[in-house]
Amino acid sequence: MNRFLRYGLLTLAALSFVYPFVWMVSASLSSEGGLASLVLLPAGFTWANYTTVLSRIPLGRAFLNSAFVAIVTTGLVLVSGAMVGYALARLRFWGRDWIFYGIIFTMTLPFQITLIPNYITMVRLGWVDTYYALIVPFALNSLSILLFRQAFQGLPQALIDAARMDGAGELRIIFQILVPNILSTVLTITILTFMGLWNEALWPLIVIRDEPTMTMPQLVTLFSVGGRAEGQLGVKIAAAVMLAVPIVTMYLFFQRYFIQSMASSGLKD
């Protein structure tokens, strides 16, 4: 295939992935009549769609909820993943293999089975409509344990021995000595976890009914199907743009890491 054709096809493909997003931003800044336009510049520039969404639903509050839940949970996933991953990689103890099989089992278990019982657990714990319901079930995940385990296995034993000689405890060994050596794994897990949490809509729809506790994807979903957008396309699109902006901004800065992280998780499955 010649070069010209190849670049032509690639450019066409790239446009088909990027153009719809550009159109979306432009449409959100257009007056309702200007929505019909296919061009890239907003027709009849206006912020009205944004002010309308913000006056109908507490999107600012939902943004803070989403950010709080995603940041806290990602932190917990890193801490728990490093602890368990280290024990599996570097310590010998009875039952270690069983834990490993448990993790594999968890990863292959379809979530359709656990969805309803997990909701009932939340009801029993009194966690419905609280941040606990959004954080605790996701505070530990199998993939991050496996990634940490793999990274810790690759480090030299001398590093651990030297720290032990200096009288360091296991937690100090993990978080002060070893983790700084595997920052790329930490970054991978951070990106995967944060992105997954930021975009998750199903679980919040199940456990949160109280508007001030809702996350952004949930609130935008309910706004979009609940009739509060009243058929105004521009308003719906503005809500979607606000949901996309934080993650796309992160993507612009850490693009290479996003791609590497997702690829490594795909291959692990």
Next chain:
Amino acid sequence: MTTKHVTPYLLVSPYLVHFAVFVAFPVVFSVILTFHDWNIIAPMQYVGGANYARVVQDRLFWQAIGNTLRFLVVHIPLQIGVALLLAELLNRTVRGAAFFRAAFFLPVIVSGVVVTILWQQLLGFNSGLLNRLLVGVGLGRVAWLDDAGVAMYSIAVMATWKNVGLYVILFLVGLQSVPVAYYEAADMEGATAWQKFRYITLPIINPTLFTVVVLSTISGFSLFIEPYIMTEGGPMNSTLSAVMYIYKQAFQYYNMGYSATLGVCFALIILFVVVLQRRFIEQEV
């Protein structure tokens, strides 16, 4: 030195607690639930195998399975075809490869909520961009989302658009592991492009192919937010997905026992389909 023996267990204790509460208990409780009728408020009623008997006769359950299969029939081949093509194009491109990769990957990182709202506008009957383009070139409008025979396929195309960037990367990793010498040798033997693909490329990317098929299958059975926003399962339940049906039974009708039964049945079907695919793909190459 007893602390030394306790340390590993302290370190893995978060895992043990999490596993007990969010994996082991739900699996066991799910199975118990399938033999009961329960609306969460009143006490559970033991009903024997009635829930399972109901699944077998439940039209909507089978329709959800059928919808998922119709989704997969379009989604999997399209995903593989487009991803392989783009990966192949990228594999030979040095200049600008990073830019193209980043562009293909954009929809992957964005929430399904955003993608669905966007595609709702693209596929709208009267003012959707796609229909306007069709009308513009002199063709008729298509009811992408309002025709029961079309809507699920539209969602399958949208899901492909959203995820294909990830699979391009996975295939690219696979393609780059093929030694160039193999192709050179094949060229000297006068092999055709198809022969080179079939006998050199395909066997090497076969594990990736399996990953893509399995991940697509799982995402098909996990569909929820896309049909929920796009069509709310309609028209005529043609886009009702497995997860949506579980959700409906649990949170609209409060049939916890029955929705748990649906969950177990869907999970068994997923495992069955994946095992079947594994055998098929292993035999093929």
